[in-house]
Amino acid sequence: MLSAMLPVRSLLLAIFMLMAGSGFLATLTSVRLERAGSSALYIGAVGTAYFLGLVIGSLRVSRIIRRVGHIRAFAAFVSLFSASTLTYAVHQDPLLWAGLRFIDGLCVAGVFVCLESWLNERAEAETRGSILASYMIALYAGQAIGQFLLNLSEAKPSMPFLVASILISLAAIPVVLTRISAPPPDEGTPLSVRQLYAISPLGIVGATATGVMLGAFYSLGAVYVRRLGMDLSATAWFMSIVILGGVALQWPLGRLSDRFDRRRVIVAAFGGALAACLAIALIDGPGLPLLLFGALFGGLSFALYPLCVAHTNDHLAPDQRVAASGGLVLLYSIGAAVGPLAGAAAMTLLGAPGLFLFIGLCAGTALAFGVWRQLRALPVPAERQGSYQVLPRTTPMSAALDPLAGEEPDRRDKT
Template sequence: MLTAILPVRSLLLAIFMLMAGGGFLSTLVSVRLERAGSSAVFIGLVATAYFAGLVAGSLRVPQLVRRVGHIRAFAAFVALLSASTLTYAIHRDPLLWGALRFIDGLCVAGVFVCLESWLNERAEGATRGSVLAGYMIALYSGQAVGQFLLNLSETKPSMPFLVASILISLSAIPVVLTRISAPLPDDGAALPVRDLYAASPLGIVGATITGLMLGAFYALGPVFVRRLGMDLSATALFMSVVILGGVALQWPLGRLSDRFDRRKVIVGVLAGALLASLGIAVLASQGPALFALAALFGGLSFALYPLCVAHTNDHLAPAQRVAATGGLVLLYSAGAAAGPMAGAAAVTVAGPAGLFFFIALCAGGTLVFAFWRQLRALPVPLDQQQNYQVLPRTTPVAATLDPRADEELEEKP
């Protein structure tokens, strides 16, 4: 693996630094708005703006990158994201912060499009899996480590924004100085929703509902633990535990789905996510049990998206799979954009625990749908199932990082 990722180490360093600086902003913004007395609905609205920017950027950024090139586009997005991060420290106004979150989402999408198409260009068939694994490790470890920048608020309220801006700005250096040739990005084409649903109803519903669940969690998870009385250090630890739990369980659950009917594994993961969410909601108190349930929730909920992608790919021709994965990323993002407002409504009605009751309701509804699909359709034979692959939930361009992409290109006329 090390040999495979050394040629792209500058790109992996860039994404690690950028996520360390920008990956915790959703937590910080939610905590600050909650401390200022903003309602859960308003916090959810601000979070929705970020995911709306992410979707808009995923659809529009590739054309911009074609016009100005990877390095110029990447530098522009990083500069704008750094400036946006500093603006939070200048003036605290929920409407302004909502606009800034939209800009953040747009910039993050731009960064992902640049880096993912670049990595795809550099990865070959034999090393693509290692490059993807390195990218996932850099992405999620940066996001997990960055959560602890929350602790800087204890010395000076503006300090987390300042340090985040520094890290985001520094992330441009490995890219602008790299000698790696930059490709033109793929257009990130996605299969129409109707075609995706016809191929795999469970895949499309599961990916969308996963976005709904995690969008609500990222927006209101910090609010939940703060209202339990946790300090900033414990809040950062809670969010990191969920993220790291998600990284830890994706691979073993994926390997399990390669050996058995993948739908049964999805059912098991949904049932586990339902129970973990209910456990957190009912417990609603500090202590080791909460963190253990948080790790389990992260491990199961993070695994749902790649499992749904793999299940969808089981029903498609090789030449369709990259476009299908691109479509599923957009559906996940659309769900994530709706999640904060739906979760906020649940918090308003049922208090802080309402967030995880809502997530449990999402998991339970999808679980019922998964049972129904097992009754309506026969399973894909094990020898025809595609190998599971952990994939990031970033932009449609991420689909081209799948190690199966080279095979799919060979299938096209």
């Protein structure tokens, strides 16, 4: 893996710094708005604004990159992102912050498209898997570590935004100084929702449900634990443990899905996520049980998206994989835009436990759909199942990093 990482180390450093500086902003904005007395619906709307920006940015930023080039576009996205982060410290208002989160989503989409197209350019067939694994490690590690910047609020309320802006700005340096050439972004079109559903009903429903679940969690999870009485430090630990739990279980669940009917693993993961959500909703205070069930929830829910992509790919020809994965990540993002508002409505009606009751309802609905699909259709034969890959839920460009994308059918069947 080290030999594969070295040629793209500047890009990996950039994504790590960017996620360390920005990965906690959803948590921070939610905590600040909750402390100021904003309702769950206002906080959910701010979370939705970010994912809307991410969806629109994923579809539109390629035009900017083609017009001005990767390095200029990356520098522009990072500069705007840094300025937006500083603006949070100027004035606290839900409407202003929703606009800033929308801008953040656009910028993050632009950054991801730039970096992922670069990584795809540098990846050879034999190193693609190592590069993808390194990218995922850098992304999740930065996001988990960045949660602890919440603790800077105790020294000065504006300090977390200042440090975040510094880290985001510094993330531009490894990229603007890189000598790695970058191709124009892929102009391929994702498969339509109707085509995807015809190919894999469980894949499309599962990916969308996962987006709703994680969109609600990222936007309101910190509000939930704060209402249980957690301080900022404990909130940072909770969010970080959920993210790290998501990293820990992806590979074991993926390997199980390679050995058995993948639909059973998906259904089991949704069932486990449902059980974890119900347990969290019944916990009435901070402590070790909350952290353990939080880690279990993260481990199961984070694995669901790549499991659904792998299940969908089992029904595809190799040359359809990138287009299908692009469609699935867009559906995930649309679900993530719906999740914060729906989760906020549940918290308004049912109190703080309503968040995880709502997330559990999403998991239970997908679980029931998965059981129904198992009764309606035969499983994919084991010899035709492709290998599971841990994939990022960023932009459609990430689909091109899949090590099995575009492989010849006979090679794919043997993996």
